[in-house]
Amino acid sequence: xxxxxxxxxxxxxxxxxxxxxxxxxxxxxxxxxxxxxxxxxxxxxxxxxxxxxxxxxxxxxxxxxxxxxxxxxxxxxxxxxxxxxxxxxxxxxxxxxxxxxxxxxxxxxx
Numbered sequence: 001x002x003x004x005x006x007x008x009x010x011x012x013x014x015x016x017x018x019x020x021x022x023x024x025x026x027x028x029x030x031x032x033x034x035x036x037x038x039x040x041x042x043x044x045x046x047x048x049x050x051x052x053x054x055x056x057x058x059x060x061x062x063x064x065x066x067x068x069x070x071x072x073x074x075x076x077x078x079x080x081x082x083x084x085x086x087x088x089x090x091x092x093x094x095x096x097x098x099x100x101x102x103x104x105x106x107x108x109x110x
Contacts, residue, residue, distance in 0.1 A: 017067035021050075021096040026060040026078065028088035035060055035085040036107045039078050043105035046074040053108035062090070065102045 026035065031054050039052040039062060048066030055061050062078070064071055079090045 017069045019066065019098050020068050020071050021065040021098050021102075022063075022071065022092045023094040023096065024062040024064065024075065024090055024092050025055075026062060026087040026090045029084070029086040030060045031058055033084035035078075035087065038082060038085055040105055040107050042074050042077040046070045046077065048074050049102040049105050051106045051108050060087075063102075065099060 026039075029035075036052045036054065039060070043050065043052075043064070046066065048064050048070050050063040050065050052063075053061045064074060066074070075090055079087050
């Protein structure tokens with residue numbers, strides 16, 4: 001996948017909440033409706049890092065890392081209908097170790 005560009009750098013945080021790193025899949029009307037942009041905007045609002053990419057099966061892959069409370073709020077924000085997109089399910093498919101290489105949130109292109 002090619003990177004479409006660096007979108008933002010999260011503010012530094014002195015948070016005491018545990019940091020989590022999850023891979024997620026979004027199902028529903030999530031391709032061709034600016035859903036990846038919606039996800040990137042939500043990442044910026046919630047101060048999480050990672051990436052988002054369309055998959056050939058019609059789902060959208062989300063790699064997200066941040067403190068637990070921020071990640072939970074982010075996932076709520078990217079679920080459900082908004083504008084033309086409707087992610088009827090965003091489910092966690094894997095929990096990963098913390099990656100120090102994730103420093104921003106990116107939209108990836110297949």
